[in-house]
Amino acid sequence: MTTQDSSSKAADGRRLPRIVRAMGVIERAGNALPHPFWLFWLLSAILAVVSAVLAGLGVSVVSPSDGETVAVRSLISGDGLAMAVSTMIDNFASFPPMATIVVVIMGVAVAERSGFLAALMRVSVSRVPASWVVFAVAFAGTAAHVASAAAYIILVPLGGLAFRAVGRSPILGVVVAYTSIASGYDASPIPTPNDAIFAGITTAAAQIIDPDAYVSPVSNWFFNIASSLVLAAVITLVTRFVLSKRPDLDPDPDAELDDIATLRLSPRERSALRLAGAALLVATVVLVALVLPESSPLRGEDGSIVESPLLDGIATVVAFLFGTVGIVYGVRTGTITKAADVPKLMVEGLKQMAPVLVLFFAIAQFLAYFDWTHVGDVLSVRAAELLETTGLPIIVVFLLVLVLLTLVNVMVTSGSAMWSIAAPVLVPMLMLVDVPAETTQALFRIADSGSTAITPMSPYFIMALGFLQRYRKNAGIGTLVSYTLPLALAMTTAWTLLFLAWWVLGIPLGPGAPVR
Known part of the structure; x- marks a missing residue:
């Protein structure tokens, strides 16, 4: 490069x-900046100093949850040291996203490692008319997040091939595929591992105000589905009316072009996809049949579906569905030949999660310290009081939060890391002015995604640049940014307008998740 x-x-x-x-x-x-693991230990050290100063000043607030006075406790104290040492293991073990993400990844890993997700992406971008190829690649990009990092590895080169197959610039294909994944990362119409991570962090933050608060992994599902369609449409329009007008879309004359035939599925792969689709349909029908009766054990009190074992265990359901289609596909194609292969695929998927689990250890300690010191309570209550005093319209507050988080995302591209820092303050603060935790999480999704396609701090930016250099050897960081910037700006603007419209209209964000 x-x-x-x-x-x-x-x-x-x-x-x-x-x-x-x-x-x-x-x-x-x-x-x-230090590695996120060390960043959270550094934040813990800063928190310790801040808590000691505030405790020394006798800072306190009245808890909105029970009306009791809550005073800041110093982490630099005997009690603070005892808490930090005695709860370290429990903090990690009880970290809300921990078990959920592990369960989801085991199911998704079977679908990915068996070849199902790659085949699904190939068929989704190869069997569409030329006039729909931009929308198909863009929508596939938003849906590909279920494969986590593998989405970039699989879909970005496929985007170039799909565009070239219909006579369009492969450079545009790479850009569209990369930007749809990066700047639409949290808009997947399919529940993803990220949904489980965000929901766990949001739940922990919401419990600062309401100890019984719970945010499910599908709390933003309706909003995500609409977001993925809107973003795919925006990418299509910007590509057609802006990017397609550029004069530098032809690849180098000596560029090494991949064989377009790699887009096509073999007869066995097509047969496996059909069988996997049938298995998914059967599993879904069985699940619906189990839930339909009002006396179903999967329903909650008074036949409720919103507050029910089904939604409480949605991570298990998602893992089961992905595991089912992965096993069926793998058996048909031969990537799974015996029962022992299935847990092996799960292990391979969990290996990819090792860096995240290590980061979770540091995050879990920071959040526990933040909760114990009551610094979060003070910040949230004081900030909420400031909002009420200034009388800022809530939509203006949303926009200010969005701009702040978007700027932070340029430097801290890890969504789980950034949300772990922001959620303990933003979620309680906005809850105190009657904004549900699920709504704050939906707002965060926009900021966590929009600027990702333009920041060289993302490792996938460099990966995408490598794919771009297959077609233009002298392409640099500025080249890729010049392509992705119009898309990222348009996507962020449209996504923000969608969120504001969702808020004004009062549409639920997901099952049992009112927007206001």
């Missing part, structure tokens, strides 16, 4: 475009 992102001048002495210089500044600043 070219390295013209590190200075103000190119190798030939010409001054680089402003956007390239800005990306270089962001890259250098981001590289100066």
